[in-house]
Amino acid sequence: MKVLIRATAAVIAMFVLAVIGLMAMVLADADAEAIEVSDGGGGLQGVPAEFRPWIFKAAEECMEPELTPALLAAQLYQESRFQTKAASHAGAQGPAQFMPGTWATWGRDADGDGEASPWDIGDAVIAQGRMMCSLIKQAKKSGYGGDARALALAGYNAGWGAVETYRGIPPYAETQNYVKIILSTMTRFQGPGLLDVTGSGSGADALRKAANRMGTPYSYGGGGPNGPSTGFCDGRNGYLNGKCAASSTVGFDCSSLVQYAYWPDVKLPRTAAAQYGATSDRPVSRQNLKVGDLLFWSHGGSGAIYHVAIYAGDGNVLHAPRTGKTVELVPLTSAMPEADYYGATRP
Structure with a gap:
């Protein structure tokens, strides 16, 4: 050549x-x-x-x-x-x-x-x-x-x-x-959202993989280990302007992005609540977060966890936030309501 x-x-x-x-x-x-x-x-x-x-x-x-x-x-x-x-x-x-x-x-x-x-x-x-x-x-x-x-x-x-x-x-x-x-x-x-991830290990590798998907649309119920896919609406989630957007949007939701990022080295379950259950025996304090750690938000207790994100370092998280948005890098403090922050784990 x-x-x-x-x-x-x-x-x-x-x-x-x-x-x-x-x-x-x-x-x-x-x-x-x-x-x-x-x-x-x-x-x-x-x-x-x-x-x-x-x-x-x-x-x-x-x-x-x-x-x-x-x-x-x-x-x-x-x-x-x-x-x-x-x-x-x-x-x-x-x-x-x-x-x-x-x-x-x-x-x-x-x-x-x-x-x-x-x-x-x-x-x-x-x-x-x-x-x-x-x-x-x-x-x-x-x-x-x-x-x-x-x-x-x-x-x-x-x-x-x-x-x-x-x-x-x-x-x-x-x-x-x-x-x-x-x-x-x-x-x-390199797009404006590309992360320069240093280090090695499953956490850094998962973050690199997820970062390559920045800009991918959010699709409720969409995505999995093999990448983005169309999702579905359940009567409450997946709608945009009164119409079911998920069924025609190829993308990830919060937990499928995490599952995709860690697969196949760490085979996490599909939903945010299940991912917390699978990793809750390895909790991490907010002061000791490392790249690749999982962060969870809840409406009250482990049974009401509704969102998961990947810690990206420097106080930022990588996540798929909601219908109408895309996979993005944002400060931990503004990713979801601060009062809903439930804790972090290390896969």
């Missing part, structure tokens, strides 16, 4: 400074070029609408938290500028710039049209995600040190064999630029 650059290889070889200038040129071009911009929700912006669902799906299918939608988007932009007909002089094809031999390993019919093609957005992005997920796993097991994302990107560009040969990012100008440019332009594609 070839990095799309304007400078020729001869100029790079003759002038080291040209490499630096090339990076500046690509970064400036990324800011100047007009592309279709989405609504910015869900932790992703500046991405053509037809790419968004596939980027999210590719990130969700990988259990490695380093593979975020913003990383995939930045890589796609560097590979092809989101152009479906992109082709390189070396023979790389499609928006993710797969060489035919590499495509034979990773390509699948992800969009269900009966053909696995590197030119199809869905097929290409899912294959990109699967390959990057595998490379990130290899990077984390390699013991080479450094950023697993950088090693994975180097493997995508130059081949994992080159990473193994040099026990790190190969000293190829093209590959080193590829890695630097993608990691430095990720922020361009």
Whole structure:
């Protein structure tokens, strides 16, 4: 796969400074070029609408938290500028710039049209995600040190064999630029609500997964371990302006978002009250909250719990609040009525 650059290889070889200038040129071009911009929700912006669902799906299918939608988007932009007909002089094809031999390993019919093609957005992005997920796993097991994302990107560009040969990012100008440019332009594609979650463990991983769903609509009764879905109305909940919104809205409610975030490492039950019951033997005081802890609100006692949220650090929570709203990050003190706060647990 070839990095799309304007400078020729001869100029790079003759002038080291040209490499630096090339990076500046690509970064400036990324800011100047007009592309279709989405609504910015869900932790992703500046991405053509037809790419968004596939980027999210590719990130969700990988259990490695380093593979975020913003990383995939930045890589796609560097590979092809989101152009479906992109082709390189070396023979790389499609928006993710797969060489035919590499495509034979990773390509699948992800969009269900009966053909696995590197030119199809869905097929290409899912294959990109699967390959990057595998490379990130290899990077984390390699013991080479450094950023697993950088090693994975180097493997995508130059081949994992080159990473193994040099026990790190190969000293190829093209590959080193590829890695630097993608990691430095990720922020361009991060939506305004994306959380920068540090740390490891089930709590941090669950928060990362849930944060990728910021901007997803609230749907009463909707959602589950596999992602968002339509919900239902029960005579009281799920209505908006007098009409049942849940039955036609693909999204999460408060407890399905929590269940989705922790699944499959921690298989929490479906409702907020049941989630409290399953974790109440591990209570956490408000002063000792950690990222990933569950917070509950009640109308009176454990039998009347009506809302759950995930602690996101710095006094904030991530939650799906109510019909008409979306998954959002808000201060704990204003997430729900303060008088209804019941307590926190650690899954």
